[in-house]
Amino acid sequence: MFFKQIKKNGDNFSYLLADEDTREAAIVDPSFNPDFLLELAQKNNNKIKYVINTHQHRDHVEGNEKIKSRSASKIVAHKQSRVSKDVEVVDGDTIKIGKVEIKVIHTPGHSPGHVCIVVGDILLSGDHVLSHKIPQQWPESIHPYTGLGHYLDSLEKVERLEGISLVLGGHEAPFDDLAGRVHEIRRLQHRRLDRVLRIL
DSSP states (O other): OOEEOOOSSSTTOOEEEEOOTTOEEEEOTTTTOOHHHHHHHHHHTOOOEEOOSSSOHHHHHHTHHHHTTTTTTTEETTOOOSSSOOOEEOOEEEEEEEEEEEEEOOOSSTTTTOOEEEEEEEEEEEEEESSOOOOOOTTTTTTTTOOOHHHHHHHHHTTTTTOOOOEEEESSSOOOOOHHHHHHHHHHHHHHHHHHHOOO
């Protein structure tokens, strides 16, 4: 499998994945990097089959339409995502580029339709699990599926994934201890919650 992490414009990482035999490719979160991604795909003789969004926030989906207009690709997003999409996915779905399998894990909390992507032993975590920051959540009364409860449930879901040796987010540095990072986030979130409850 060909795999490339890209950050040319802005603070976001984009990812190009390709089957080295068929040259079929997928882009995850094109963000502000569509031109470079298209150039790289052309250089490698890749056929972009899918543009996959981890979630609907502008800094992740900005390059969608440009890549779609210049390739035969289809935009893929979770059914709860409000992004314009050609293919709706749900938890547990698998997308294939050549022989490469891309598994979808629904991880609401930061966004209702947020998904993480598993490719082999790599987790593309979007904004769900980052190496330093904890993504923002909102009250469920304002944005359903964006509250702390859903976020913590989604953390538990990725914590149960087996065989993950590398986590790559939409921002920040890569890391290899998924369980350790989930444990740290959970500890910090419960500490914040305790502080709020003491104030109340």
